[in-house]
Amino acid sequence: MSLSASQPVEPVGPVEPRGQSALHHRPAVVTAAAAILGLLALLNLVNAILHLAAINAILNRLRVRAVLEGVNPADLNAIETTLKTALIVSALLLVLVAIILLALAWGVWQGNRPARILTWVACGLGVLLACCGLSGATSLGTANVTVQGGGDPSVTRGAQALVDSFPGWWAALTGLSSAAQILGYIATAVLLALPAANAFFNRTRALPPATTPPPTV
Template identity: 45%
Template sequence: MSDVSITEPARPRPATVTAAATIMIFMGVAGLVNAVVGLAAIGGVVDRFRDAAQATGASQSDIDGLAGLAWGTVIVGAVLSVLFATLLIALGLGNLQGRNGARIATWIVSGLGLFCGCCGLLAVISQSALTWNVSTDSQTQDLTQALTDAYPGWWIGLNGVVSAGQALGYLVVALLLALPASHPYFRRTADQAPVTPSMPPPLPTAPPPLPEVRNSDWQPPGRP
């Protein structure tokens, strides 16, 4: 007898789920691009900072320390961007497949991402509006200001757009997955009525054989 496989009917994917997953994948790719741009630009930033720092009279160790800080900040940011991009893309694909665990994890990541995006936006606003004033030593102030001035003019604008877009994207994703239209797609199939295969009717069996009639000496009585 051949095995009969039962295919579960495909659930239609709501547009809200598709939009949320698309935004997540786009945010992951955008984070990778931003990390690559930062790594490509930091070398020129450090070179300009070193040239300007020589005029402040600061020691070489102080100059190297701030240069290393600039490099370290960009490298750490790039590593975090790769991790978050991988996580966002994986969760986006999980949401496309209707996995409720991926949706719950997306809400958690969205909360953390929204917080980080707001903090990054505040940091960018502070960097663009304020000058470095971390010490009463004028030489140190000049040195830290030289590092700020070494960044290109588009640096602050790009980071501000990325931070604002990150915060807005996480908020939109969380809301899209929380809409009532998204709930049925993530409902567990176990909650639905189980589909049991219908067994074919049993094949008819052959009728029992008739009893065998043996010849005997008995004869019916004769007619008068």
């Protein structure tokens, strides 16, 4: 009678899911980039709330300025409608931008490479828009509307009343917010381009399946 002995097979540990080992070693630069994106999203939400909260105050100032400037009531109604619509639309756009930034922050945090690329695109567009906002904040409150080419004086006075209706803190807050966004977008783009970030995003690929050797008899 013959006895068969099987050689012991070493147990094979469970295969880690995609990106699991990389997430355990997330570099500080990636964490900082995701955090900055989250802060930028929060800043946009705050700006959206301020846009909506300031509608009534700005409209009241506009009516007072329009009376002092002698604006035609028909022109004033059109300006009020345009101003209210612009503030509401801008607030909704800010909320949309905040949602996009939060989604990108989550993707960067998880090591998603498409999210990293989209974040660079968003940073470029964000810097461009923030520069426009900074330029507008610098000129807001100091611009003087003049009549050119025989324009309607009532419309010109209404435009000047509109410029003067924004409170002083509006320009200061817009300027500070735009400057903070410029710095935040640039910092995020630089952090995601560092070698530590490259290594993190490159090693979040799927691990090859482990093979269990057959037992020998």
